[in-house]
Amino acid sequence: MVNTKQFMRSAFAVLALISLAACKSSSDAESDANASSAMGSMSSESTSSAAQASGAGTSGRLSAEQIQAENALRQTVFYFDFDIAEFRGADRETLMYHARDLAANPSKRLRLEGHADERGTREYNLALGERRANSILNYLIVNGASRSQIEVVSYGEERPAMTGQSENAYNRNRRVEVVAR
Amino acid sequence: MKLNRATPLLFVISALLSFSAKAELSIQITQGIDNPIPIAIVPFSWEGSGVLNEAIGDIVTADLQQVGEFRALSPSNMLAMPREEREVYYRDWSVLAQDYLLVGKVQTAPGSELIQVQYEFFDINREIKLAGEVLTGTKAQLRDIGHEISNVVFELVTGTRGAFTTQILYVVSEFVSPEESYFRLEKADYDGRRAQVLLESREPIMSPSWSPNGQDIAYVSFETDLPRIYTQNIATGQRRQITNYPNINSSPVWSPDGTKLAMVLSKDGSPDIYVQDLISNELIRITDHPAIDTEPAWSRDGRSLVFMSDRTGQPQIYQMEIGASTYDVERLTYDCFHCAKGQFLPDGVNLVHVRRETRQSPEYQISIMNVETLRVITLTSTKFDESPSVAPNGSMIMYATKFNGRGVLDAVSIDGRVKFRLPSSRGDVREPAWSPFLN
Numbered sequence: 190m191v192n193t194k195q196f197m198r199s200a201f202a203v204l205a206l207i208s209l210a211a212c213k214s215s216s217d218a219e220s221d222a223n224a225s226s227a228m229g230s231m232s233s234e235s236t237s238s239a240a241q242a243s244g245a246g247t248s249g250r251l252s253a254e255q256i257q258a259e260n261a262l263r264q265t266v267f268y269f270d271f272d273i274a275e276f277r278g279a280d281r282e283t284l285m286y287h288a289r290d291l292a293a294n295p296s297k298r299l300r301l302e303g304h305a306d307e308r309g310t311r312e313y314n315l316a317l318g319e320r321r322a323n324s325i326l327n328y329l330i331v332n333g334a335s336r337s338q339i340e341v342v343s344y345g346e347e348r349p350a351m352t353g354q355s356e357n358a359y360n361r362n363r364r365v366e367v368v369a370r
Numbered sequence: 371m372k373l374n375r376a377t378p379l380l381f382v383i384s385a386l387l388s389f390s391a392k393a394e395l396s397i398q399i400t401q402g403i404d405n406p407i408p409i410a411i412v413p414f415s416w417e418g419s420g421v422l423n424e425a426i427g428d429i430v431t432a433d434l435q436q437v438g439e440f441r442a443l444s445p446s447n448m449l450a451m452p453r454e455e456r457e458v459y460y461r462d463w464s465v466l467a468q469d470y471l472l473v474g475k476v477q478t479a480p481g482s483e484l485i486q487v488q489y490e491f492f493d494i495n496r497e498i499k500l501a502g503e504v505l506t507g508t509k510a511q512l513r514d515i516g517h518e519i520s521n522v523v524f525e526l527v528t529g530t531r532g533a534f535t536t537q538i539l540y541v542v543s544e545f546v547s548p549e550e551s552y553f554r555l556e557k558a559d560y561d562g563r564r565a566q567v568l569l570e571s572r573e574p575i576m577s578p579s580w581s582p583n584g585q586d587i588a589y590v591s592f593e594t595d596l597p598r599i600y601t602q603n604i605a606t607g608q609r610r611q612i613t614n615y616p617n618i619n620s621s622p623v624w625s626p627d628g629t630k631l632a633m634v635l636s637k638d639g640s641p642d643i644y645v646q647d648l649i650s651n652e653l654i655r656i657t658d659h660p661a662i663d664t665e666p667a668w669s670r671d672g673r674s675l676v677f678m679s680d681r682t683g684q685p686q687i688y689q690m691e692i693g694a695s696t697y698d699v700e701r702l703t704y705d706c707f708h709c710a711k712g713q714f715l716p717d718g719v720n721l722v723h724v725r726r727e728t729r730q731s732p733e734y735q736i737s738i739m740n741v742e743t744l745r746v747i748t749l750t751s752t753k754f755d756e757s758p759s760v761a762p763n764g765s766m767i768m769y770a771t772k773f774n775g776r777g778v779l780d781a782v783s784i785d786g787r788v789k790f791r792l793p794s795s796r797g798d799v800r801e802p803a804w805s806p807f808l809n
Binding site for chain 2: 307308310311315316317341342343344345347350351352354
């Protein structure tokens with residue numbers, strides 16, 4: 190059991206209750222720079238099958254469209270503004286390529302991993318991470334992906350991309366990662 | 371002091387001393403307004419052979435000073451070092467303006483390996499003995515015995531049951547890289563000492579909570595790659611996976627009668643509050659709203675749940691009767707940008723919560739709001755304070771905060787005037803859960 194420390198207890202006497210009053214509050218202060226956010230979406234390599242996804246060019250050379258698709262599929266991390274669960278407008282086109290890629294490759298499976306920065310309570314951040322991943326999930330489905338191709342998991346603030354209390358770390362941590370399965 | 375402090379133990383003892391020195395420091399900040407009760411704790415004499423690795427007097431001193439009601443007289447200022455009643459002269463202590471005196475001695479129990487600790491506690495002003503007894507245990511139980519003496523002294527002086535023999539759960543994480551982190555669920559004495567690892571994982575562990583009898587715990591583990599709720603018996607280590615619903619399974623909290631777990635599931639779209647019966651496994655949905663509902667906490671009578679919802683756009687705290695219509699929700703907080711992690715103190719009127727006042731002030735602090743008068747007291751003044759957990763006697767709140775960029779556990783008295791920090795070795799420490807009374 191826990192730490193059962195039942196001592197043997199031999200006597201003397203126990204008496205008396207005295208009550209008592211209390212006083213004030215203490216503190217030490219800290220200052221802070223405010224929370225804003227601005228950060229372009231960054232790309233990162235991780236999913237491979239980018240090129241074949243949009244089909245190989247017939248002439249043996251990649252068309253501009255194919256190059257664009259390939260680049261889009263290489264972006265697998267999508268960043269979010271503070272307190273916002275909707276992906277950024279700038280990522281819409283890139284996500285469209287992901288959706289088309291899933292539609293064109295029904296056997297492909299993805300996992301959307303939602304994350305939050307550390308501000309706010311942990312349970313709320315877990316929910317926020319899911320909300321962010323769902324905003325991408327819904328967009329992918331609306332644009333042709335099948336629900337069964339995509340798994341969503343939120344890590345909340347538990348798996349930061351970058352530790353620390355800087356604005357930069359917060360911006361890096363509010364993200365959804367697209368992970369091939 | 372006759373306590374034998376041979377070399378191999380110096381490390382332990384000096385660690386203890388530096389910790390209590392630190393605690394003393396944080397208490398001194400508020401001493402001027404505090405008017406703490408002066409108490410003399412004479413170092414307990416060790417009258418056996420061999421080495422004792424704990425000094426009872428130090429344990430009691432650290433306990434009583436940490437909670438802030440007391441200021442202990444430094445042994446170097448004592449005029450005498452009595453070990454028992456017949457050596458006590460009240461004037462030695464009244465001349466030093468002490469209100470109370472604790473003396474004692476530690477001996478080997480006759481014919482056994484056990485240790486006997488005799489203590490006696492005196493009221494100097496009234497010149498009477500208030501308590502005295504002999505506690506017997508193993509050497510490994512010396513800290514328990516010290517904390518038990520603190521309980522007796524605390525209750526005799528304040529009228530409130532002491533919580534010095536309680537324990538805490540918390541999560542430690544060690545970040546190596548975004549791909550490599552280690553997570554531990556640990557249990558320790560309320561003062562952070564004697565930590566034990568209950569679970570280790572490379573995937574996140576969250577939201578530890580105690581069963582009301584202190585024998586089982588519940589938590590969230592991502593060990594299957596997905597957040598799922600588990601229970602674990604502390605004595606046997608036996609684990610049970612409680613949930614495997616799609617999406618988020620989180621925030622398990624035991625009902626006061628120990629038969630149910632409140633939890634958060636997003637299987638039906640968005641996170642909502644549910645209650646699962648641990649015997650029948652029956653699942654009842656409590657909230658039904660497309661916004662985020664999370665962080666359930668039981669009322670003391672088990673009839674209602676406090677929870678956080680961002681249904682108005684930002685997190686606010688709400689309360690709902692179990693079995694009421696999902697529309698029958700009472701909003702408790704209005705005057706903050708972000709109020710979360712609400713839970714009632716034992717009085718059922720004061721709501722402990724995490725508060726961010728305005729959008730422009732990104733500081734999260736531990737506050738208490740009286741839901742009848744709406745008066746708010748903010749207890750902490752750091753920026754990253756979260757996960758408040760109340761001691762079972764309602765006297766202190768432990769919470770997670772940041773110090774030098776690292777997660778640490780702090781405790782604050784319910785009136786905000788005293789704080790202490792738990793020692794931590796490495797990693798980020800967070801999500802403290804204070805146990806119920808364990809004895």
